[in-house]
Amino acid sequence: MNSFSYSRPDDVNAAVGEISEQTQAKFIAGGTNLLDLMKENVEHPQHLVDINHLPLGFIDELPEGGLRLGALVTNADTAYHELVQKNYPLLSMAILAGASPQLRNMATNGGNLFQRTRCYYFYDTATACNKREPGSGCGALTGYNRIHAILGTASSGNTPQCIATHPSDMCVALRALDAVVRVSGPNGDRTIPIADFHRLPGDEPERDNTIEPGELVTAIDLPAEHFNTHYTYLKLRDRASYAFALVSVAVALRLDEGGQIAEARIALGGVAHKPWRNPAAEALLTGKAADTTLFRQVAEQLLDGAQGYGNNTFKIELAKRAIVRALDMAYAGSTQAGDAYKQEDIL
Amino acid sequence: MSNYIGKPLSRVDGVAKVTGKAKYAAEFDAPDLTYGYVVSSTITKGRITHIETSEALSLPGVLSVITHENRPKIAWLDMSYKDQDAPPGSPFRPLRDNKISYSGQPIALVVAETFELARYAASLIRVDYREAPHETNLDTNLHRARKPKSGLASLLKPPPPKPRGNFDEVYAASPAKVEGRYSHSPEHHNPMEMFASTVVYEKDGKLTIYDKTQGAQNSQLYVTQAFNMSFSDVRVISPFVGGAFGSGLRPQYQLFLAVMAARELKRSVRVTLTRQQMFTFGHRPATIQNIALGADSNGKINAIYHDAVGETSQFEDYTEIVPTWSPMIYPAENVTLDYKIVPLDVFTPLDMRAPGGVTGVPAIETAIDEMAYELGIDPLELRLINYSDRNMAEDKPFSSKELRECFRQGAERFGWAKRNPKPGSMRDGHNLIGWGMSTGMWEANQMPARAEAVLTVNGKLRVTSATADIGTGTYTIMTQIAADTLGMPMEDVLFKLGDSDMPLAPIEGGSWTAATVGSAVKVVCEELGRKLFKLAQKIPGSPLAKAKWDDVEFVDKHIRLKQNPAAAVSLQQAVDQNGGAAVWQKSTSLPAMMKQKNYSRAAHSAVFVEVMVDEDLGTIRVTRAVSAIAGGKILNPKTARSQIIGGMVWGISKALEEESVMDHTIGRFMNHSLAEYHVPVNADIHDLDVIFVEEHDDIVNPLGVKGLGEIGIVGMPAAIANAVFHATGKRIRELPITLDKIL
Amino acid sequence: MQTTLPKQPVTRPAPRLVPTQPVTLTINGTPHQLQLAPWTSLLDALREYAHLTGTKKGCDHGQCGACTVLVNGKRINSCLTLAVMKEGDDIQTIEGLATGDPANPESLHPMQRAFIEHDAYQCGYCTPGQICSAVGLMNEGHAKSRSDIQELMSGNICRCGAYPHITDAIQEVMQQTPKNA
Incomplete structure (x- = not known):
């Protein structure tokens, strides 16, 4: 970790001002990912702007029925917030599937959007990584790539530049919910649909998202559509908790009175550089009732074009099966997580 | 006698552990302490052509960067680097020269006034290398397998016995046959405490070293030899060890580097490894095994073939006992075994919980399950058909073996009788349920050890021995043994360990500490008791004046006649008789070789496991497991249960989760963090049940104990793999069984 | 075969x-004035500067939970x-859980007593983090x-x-604690 200077402004304009004035400055909120990467010498900011004292710790209802999540509300406070649990249980479920209680008590909603990949090569400065050191190559492509992407890895050349995945659980739910990210920057405020916030690696794998220099996420807006009856977040990983997803699936369904699917949203985590959706696949479900064959078709469509690189090839079939299962669960209205084994001793 | 032995007592060091007062190696302070940070090689093999330290040294507060170019002179002979657990070969010497032998090799130590500064300065060091091609893949180098060199270590790890009978012929004629190839990935110990040494540079140049080790005297020996120092100038202290599981059996390189820096700078130095660097020394070697079993139609196994090839480094021949477990468990008449190693560009492997045992036993116990299906015989029944009271690897009877009782009690507790053998016959929704079982076995050794006991003038007993407590409960059981032997309350007994100045004890491993140090504690307390008895007899008008040693017992802080408890002298009175001085005794306990040599001595277990496997998604949960243990006398059922449960958790980890994955293209372990090297979390562990089967053994050692550090893990992996087969019909012979292998 | 390694390090200043600057941390109710640079983690501030070594370093990357402390009553990875980010906060470490003389078992926090009673540790290194987390x-x-306890204690690797035994200890303390306490 290099040495850096530190400041602690208490309003948004001051924070945005400071980040623009300092060279190689970064915002720090929870710090759970940034400090980790600084210790690994992957990130080397010269100045940190501590934004924890900005007034962004709110969760407010929006007039048209949505919910505005302040950027500095912790993941834990968001997941356990009464309105989130009642109206957006999918989001709550996804957040609680991620990290650990300690990390969720630290990590913020804004910071979660900026989580960087867990690719082994990105983290290890002894290896080649186009995301960390553009032009150095991708160690994962020919190396150990069990946790890597199977979708959206194309670049202009023949071989992908980067097969890293986005590690967030929360963002997968946000993608399914069509959240909107609110930012303030040197040129004023703007909103970014979550679909456009994260990006695919293409030829610039060093860029995780579309935020501009100096911009600060101030809030995340959840639209009025709640999806609070037929939803699930299914996360598959190498142990029961405290592990990143191999594959995760967020499903949000709206059923009509006859029990047929009026609208379906399916977002995948752990498979691409950003939470993955495919509107064409979702459309297959419109007007249909639950049907495993149909669900499998949807899964095939969602994984259309998927490519494995050796150790991660199993993810293609795993993702398909996870999609079918998650659709089953969501349709049935059973809200259990991936862990089917539950002991029922009530305290 | 008081009777603490056998009681489920809480640990004597419990308060220290729950209040944060227990101090580990990196937690001892020293005046003007400096901090060292290790720079690790980014290549796997080759030479350093240039190492640029100027930028790091330009920072105020950076005191030194020690590399192979500027290091002080160190011992020249290989012999000087041999610790008590060194395998045959030439031990690794940090900063010896510009040669790189494995990825992550330490190549420099930055010493600075603060930890943060040392860490930063380390990131500024630029290294140029000339790379050479490396080989790290066991699978693609099997053709290079060779017999290991033998050395001192071969005494404890003998090669497999010569073939017996005629395997080929009998196997060919066997009506029932199975064969398979079994493998597992390398694993790293990853104790929670990262390796650290705090070297305190005393005014006279003597060193007091707080080291993370399973043998303070082993670290002391290493430092004195490598740096040509006298024993009186090096004291190693290690009162608490934050887990080790074998990783502390050899001194790790941070010790060498910290000592070197302290002597060079004449200042105290602390070096703590990072979690990533915890993947840059010894590990459980990747091993590939082949097994073939031939049985008659009644299930009697007549032919066993078992070979194993493990990896080692290019500089030392690390070995394990692997195929020998087959004839140790099963009494076949026709047996062929083989064990070889392949030197690769990795660090020398290192004993890791049940080394060799949890490699060989799971393979044979999986093969036995395969044979049970081949024959259509219940797996438990098949094991009973092939039960043996003799260890056929040595052709000796066991000193005790209550495995049959383990099978019986374990099966009953688990409900094994209700098992439908058909794979996939039990389910709960999407979850397939499987039941599997396995035998476990681990040797019960005893080594020589010394201990000292002092009864102070105020009637308190202090007992010391230079052993370690890595979480095993050594502090507690030694206190129990001492208290019982001298009839004292445990509150009046203080057992201390982990100091090279204390009486000699072997490295704390191999499940031998309870037997070894426990025997020494018992002997020293008995001999102290004799001294106290003599003093008690000298008291004017002593009621014990005419008594013989055999007539007295030690009860309630008194020496009294067995026949007449009223005739008693208090221990306080006895020590008062010593002219105002404490009463002191130092003793040695040696294994009773003559008594032991005709017997094979081992702990056994029967393990029963239930798994739930999601039929679509491949996720596996061990929902319950029963381990029935025949481990001799159980000194403290509370700490003993913890050891077994810990072993069972390790078994789950080995079977389902943990592996160090190397990218062979670059020869580097890539999942070098606790986020990506998966060990179980709380939510992975469900119902674990432990049964201690009554087992009496007066041959194994005077206490009748067998040690419990390893037996808990040995049977678990095969029981789980067999349960996965029972659930899914898929036979996975490659550990860990991650979900992709089930899909 | 070698993958392409970075030809030159990324240009850095x-x-x-x-x-360093004075940083005041309130640890177990007591203000500690420490002289720290911004790069000192709360964990290192506790261990190396305030000499409170009860909080453990097991990975230094938020992947084990050994460094768990309570900040304003909530558990975090220190x-x-x-450290500089925690000025003005109430930091509680394992050293602050017992009331009075820690040598007296009666003064221990109920969770500490339960850990001893249930043998909810072995080497003891993850224990302070487990207890603070609990x-x-x-x-x-x-x-x-x-099962909630198990899931919500999964941020602490043992x-x-x-x-x-850890789960048993916590379950017992929870059962003994009045719901509204």
Whole structure:
């Protein structure tokens, strides 16, 4: 970790001002990912702007029925917030599937959007990584790539530049919910649909998202559509908790009175550089009732074009099966997580 | 006698552990302490052509960067680097020269006034290398397998016995046959405490070293030899060890580097490894095994073939006992075994919980399950058909073996009788349920050890021995043994360990500490008791004046006649008789070789496991497991249960989760963090049940104990793999069984 | 075969050191004035500067939970926050859980007593983090069942494998604690 200077402004304009004035400055909120990467010498900011004292710790209802999540509300406070649990249980479920209680008590909603990949090569400065050191190559492509992407890895050349995945659980739910990210920057405020916030690696794998220099996420807006009856977040990983997803699936369904699917949203985590959706696949479900064959078709469509690189090839079939299962669960209205084994001793 | 032995007592060091007062190696302070940070090689093999330290040294507060170019002179002979657990070969010497032998090799130590500064300065060091091609893949180098060199270590790890009978012929004629190839990935110990040494540079140049080790005297020996120092100038202290599981059996390189820096700078130095660097020394070697079993139609196994090839480094021949477990468990008449190693560009492997045992036993116990299906015989029944009271690897009877009782009690507790053998016959929704079982076995050794006991003038007993407590409960059981032997309350007994100045004890491993140090504690307390008895007899008008040693017992802080408890002298009175001085005794306990040599001595277990496997998604949960243990006398059922449960958790980890994955293209372990090297979390562990089967053994050692550090893990992996087969019909012979292998 | 390694390191500014500054941390109710540079983590501030070594470093990357402390009653990983960011906060460590003389078992926090009683540790290295985490779990109030405890204690790795006993200890303390306490 290099040495850096530190400041602690208490309003948004001051924070945005400071980040623009300092060279190689970064915002720090929870710090759970940034400090980790600084210790690994992957990130080397010269100045940190501590934004924890900005007034962004709110969760407010929006007039048209949505919910505005302040950027500095912790993941834990968001997941356990009464309105989130009642109206957006999918989001709550996804957040609680991620990290650990300690990390969720630290990590913020804004910071979660900026989580960087867990690719082994990105983290290890002894290896080649186009995301960390553009032009150095991708160690994962020919190396150990069990946790890597199977979708959206194309670049202009023949071989992908980067097969890293986005590690967030929360963002997968946000993608399914069509959240909107609110930012303030040197040129004023703007909103970014979550679909456009994260990006695919293409030829610039060093860029995780579309935020501009100096911009600060101030809030995340959840639209009025709640999806609070037929939803699930299914996360598959190498142990029961405290592990990143191999594959995760967020499903949000709206059923009509006859029990047929009026609208379906399916977002995948752990498979691409950003939470993955495919509107064409979702459309297959419109007007249909639950049907495993149909669900499998949807899964095939969602994984259309998927490519494995050796150790991660199993993810293609795993993702398909996870999609079918998650659709089953969501349709049935059973809200259990991936862990089917539950002991029922009530305290 | 008081009777603490056998009681489920809480640990004597419990308060220290729950209040944060227990101090580990990196937690001892020293005046003007400096901090060292290790720079690790980014290549796997080759030479350093240039190492640029100027930028790091330009920072105020950076005191030194020690590399192979500027290091002080160190011992020249290989012999000087041999610790008590060194395998045959030439031990690794940090900063010896510009040669790189494995990825992550330490190549420099930055010493600075603060930890943060040392860490930063380390990131500024630029290294140029000339790379050479490396080989790290066991699978693609099997053709290079060779017999290991033998050395001192071969005494404890003998090669497999010569073939017996005629395997080929009998196997060919066997009506029932199975064969398979079994493998597992390398694993790293990853104790929670990262390796650290705090070297305190005393005014006279003597060193007091707080080291993370399973043998303070082993670290002391290493430092004195490598740096040509006298024993009186090096004291190693290690009162608490934050887990080790074998990783502390050899001194790790941070010790060498910290000592070197302290002597060079004449200042105290602390070096703590990072979690990533915890993947840059010894590990459980990747091993590939082949097994073939031939049985008659009644299930009697007549032919066993078992070979194993493990990896080692290019500089030392690390070995394990692997195929020998087959004839140790099963009494076949026709047996062929083989064990070889392949030197690769990795660090020398290192004993890791049940080394060799949890490699060989799971393979044979999986093969036995395969044979049970081949024959259509219940797996438990098949094991009973092939039960043996003799260890056929040595052709000796066991000193005790209550495995049959383990099978019986374990099966009953688990409900094994209700098992439908058909794979996939039990389910709960999407979850397939499987039941599997396995035998476990681990040797019960005893080594020589010394201990000292002092009864102070105020009637308190202090007992010391230079052993370690890595979480095993050594502090507690030694206190129990001492208290019982001298009839004292445990509150009046203080057992201390982990100091090279204390009486000699072997490295704390191999499940031998309870037997070894426990025997020494018992002997020293008995001999102290004799001294106290003599003093008690000298008291004017002593009621014990005419008594013989055999007539007295030690009860309630008194020496009294067995026949007449009223005739008693208090221990306080006895020590008062010593002219105002404490009463002191130092003793040695040696294994009773003559008594032991005709017997094979081992702990056994029967393990029963239930798994739930999601039929679509491949996720596996061990929902319950029963381990029935025949481990001799159980000194403290509370700490003993913890050891077994810990072993069972390790078994789950080995079977389902943990592996160090190397990218062979670059020869580097890539999942070098606790986020990506998966060990179980709380939510992975469900119902674990432990049964201690009554087992009496007066041959194994005077206490009748067998040690419990390893037996808990040995049977678990095969029981789980067999349960996965029972659930899914898929036979996975490659550990860990991650979900992709089930899909 | 070799993958392409970085041809040259990314250009970074010349080394420089940001000076230390006084930082006041309130630890277990007592203000500690420390002289720290911004880069000192809360964990290192506790261990190396305040000499409170009860809080453990098991990975330094938020992947094990050994460094768990309570900040304003909530559990966090002290390795992944900067000390300077916690000025003005109420920091509670394992050293602050017992009331009075820690040598007296009666003064121990109920969670500490339960850990001893259930043998919910072996080597003891993860223990302070487990206990602080367990106290945080109770403060947070989201665990309703044994499996909830297990899930919500999964941020604390115990390599010795004491989990069943850890869960037993916590369950017992929760059962003994009045719901509204």
